[in-house]
Amino acid sequence: MLEALGIAALVLAAISAAFLFALVGRRMSLAREERRRAEMERRLKPLALALTEDDQIDLPVLPAAELAVLADVLGRYSRRVTGDARERIAGYFAGTEALARELHALDDRRAWRRATAAYRLGDMACRDAGPPLVARLSDRDADVRASSARSLGQLRFEDAASPLVLVLVEETVPRAIAFRALLDIGGAALPELRRLAGDESADLRAAAVELIGWLGDAADAELLVAAMEDSSAEVRARAAASLGRLAETEGAAALTRALGDRIYFVRLHAARALGQVGERDAVEQLLRQAREDRFEAARAAAEAVALIDPDALLAAAGLPDAGPHLHEAADLLRV
Amino acid sequence: MVTPDAAPLVLVADDDPDILDLVRYRLERSGYAVATADSGTEAVRLAGELSPALAVLDVMMPGLTGFDVTRRLREDPHTAGIPVILLTARAQEADVQEGFAAGADDYLRKPFSPRELSARVQAVLGRR
Numbered sequence: 275m276l277e278a279l280g281i282a283a284l285v286l287a288a289i290s291a292a293f294l295f296a297l298v299g300r301r302m303s304l305a306r307e308e309r310r311r312a313e314m315e316r317r318l319k320p321l322a323l324a325l326t327e328d329d330q331i332d333l334p335v336l337p338a339a340e341l342a343v344l345a346d347v348l349g350r351y352s353r354r355v356t357g358d359a360r361e362r363i364a365g366y367f368a369g370t371e372a373l374a375r376e377l378h379a380l381d382d383r384r385a386w387r388r389a390t391a392a393y394r395l396g397d398m399a400c401r402d403a404g405p406p407l408v409a410r411l412s413d414r415d416a417d418v419r420a421s422s423a424r425s426l427g428q429l430r431f432e433d434a435a436s437p438l439v440l441v442l443v444e445e446t447v448p449r450a451i452a453f454r455a456l457l458d459i460g461g462a463a464l465p466e467l468r469r470l471a472g473d474e475s476a477d478l479r480a481a482a483v484e485l486i487g488w489l490g491d492a493a494d495a496e497l498l499v500a501a502m503e504d505s506s507a508e509v510r511a512r513a514a515a516s517l518g519r520l521a522e523t524e525g526a527a528a529l530t531r532a533l534g535d536r537i538y539f540v541r542l543h544a545a546r547a548l549g550q551v552g553e554r555d556a557v558e559q560l561l562r563q564a565r566e567d568r569f570e571a572a573r574a575a576a577e578a579v580a581l582i583d584p585d586a587l588l589a590a591a592g593l594p595d596a597g598p599h600l601h602e603a604a605d606l607l608r609v
Numbered sequence: 610m611v612t613p614d615a616a617p618l619v620l621v622a623d624d625d626p627d628i629l630d631l632v633r634y635r636l637e638r639s640g641y642a643v644a645t646a647d648s649g650t651e652a653v654r655l656a657g658e659l660s661p662a663l664a665v666l667d668v669m670m671p672g673l674t675g676f677d678v679t680r681r682l683r684e685d686p687h688t689a690g691i692p693v694i695l696l697t698a699r700a701q702e703a704d705v706q707e708g709f710a711a712g713a714d715d716y717l718r719k720p721f722s723p724r725e726l727s728a729r730v731q732a733v734l735g736r737r
Contacts, residue, residue: 323634327723350627357722359631 314343322347325366326359345372349397353428364399373398380406385415392418396425404431411437411447423447427455435459435466439485443477456485464489471497476506483509487516495524502528507537514540518547526553533559533575542571549578557583561590565597576603616642617662619730622652622678623696624670628719632665635723636730649673653681656688663734665726666713668697668704676704676711683712692733696721 322344324331336344345367352363367373376398379391392410395403403425410422411434423441426434435456442452456463467489470482483501486494494516501513502525514532517525530553532544545563548556560582563575576599579587584607590596591604619641621632626647633643644659646652649670656664656678664682666675673681675695682688695708695716705716714733717726 319630323630326631327634327638351631354625354627354631354720355723356720357724359723360720 311343314340315347318344318347322351326351326355326362329362341372345370345394345398349394352397352399360399364401367398367400368402373400373403377403377406380410385413385418388413389415389417389421392421392425396421396428399429401429401431404429404433407431408434408437411441416446419447420451423452423455427458430459430462432459432462432466435463436470439467439470439478439481443475443481453485457488461489464494468494468497471501476504476509479504480506480508480512483516484512487512487519490516490520492520492522492524495520495522498522499525499528502532507535507540510535511537511540511543514543514547518543518550521550521552523551523553526551526556529553530556530559533563538568538571541567542574545571545574545578549574549581552582554582557586561586561600564590564599564603565595569599572597572599573602576600579603580607616640617734618642618644618659620644620646620652620655620659620661620664620691621666622646622649622664622670622675623667624648625667628667628696631723632726635727639727639730641730649675649678652678656682656691657685660687661691663692663694663730665694665696665730667719668695668708675713676707679708679711679713692736694726694729694733 318340321331321334325348348363348366352360355363373395376391376394379387380395382388382391388410392407395407407422407426407429408431410418411426413419413422419441423438426438438447438452438456438459441447442449442456464486467482467485470478471486473479473482479501483498486498498513498517498520501509502517504510504513510532514529517529526548529544529548529551532540533548533556535541535544541563545560548560557579560575560579564572564579566572567575576587579590579600580603587600587607588604591600619636621629621636621643622645623629623632624647629645629647633645636643644655644661646655649666649672652664652666653673655661664678666678668675670678675697679693679695682691682693692714693712695705695713696719697705697708697716698719708716714736715729717729
């Protein structure tokens, strides 16, 4: 019995030692690989930098491992530059095996590989990747959808505007990622957003109207004023916020009317927007709202008066019926 | 400062080594000498030591931010005249006003166009 236990202990000790050796070996091999890669990167950086700046580069024939490192470095650079530098990076990747490999990997059965491919395709900056990435917005895996949305923004792929608004509304991609992607697409997304502002879905209209506030310009004031009459309170509230963001005086009358909206958060956003627009004609109504409305809307109204007419706020705060919100705004103003 | 080969010296500070690579490459090609710092503290030290003709500073650096560095440069009579261009991410655009209040001369949004950067550097130096 003792002899058997001794043998078992010896076997276990031998296995542990072998395991330890394997771990140390693996660690050393990873460190060696890391050093080799860092060295390759150091050597290839001048070429990568030249590729971002020069149109005529004689590309040396590189082994596959070095091409992969070069692709990684260029991918990192493409996240940091815009304009012709980014176009040159796209030009480098166009038609390469690296691009074809990542496009193919979008159909891989492993979700992590699809997500990685979607991410890398954004860094490669080739707009050819746009349509397959749009298709991946409905992937069954959340990471693949998020990576695809992020990359569509990186590619400034304007045809992705509607699908991105849809995933934003359906919340199948985190709001921050989908919203950021739409902002990255920028003004090129506006025609699609203007069309969606008239969609039959109130959720789509609301999202479109909000984004127009971030990406639009004075020409969108008319559309936003019309949205202030929408049957959906969410659309009216976001239209008010967008008019404030664009600081469009054209919307002042509609915003002042919205102070009488039956939904409090529409009144809240209208008050804030009037403050941003600086509409002096609305001061009396804002003062009334600051005294009588429910908490959030009243507070927004008092803050708006502080922006438009500080003297009127201080005078109103001195009256016996001023209420807490005018007092608070006046105190903040004095500070 | 103008380097011995008559190239104006530009100090670039960013904690992102890739940005440092890209900015340095572009500015050197445009005929400037470049000194780099990977933190705000290092940027303040190099500015005092080298008296660069201009500084390009990232807004979000660990320790001293680009705003802090700009303020420190303005407070020191030796560095008060160094023009500053801030590099700022889109999310920090609301803070641009703070940058101008701190004494910055211009700002550029990240991701940036290297060509635009060199045009801005040239314009700011030309204004001085």
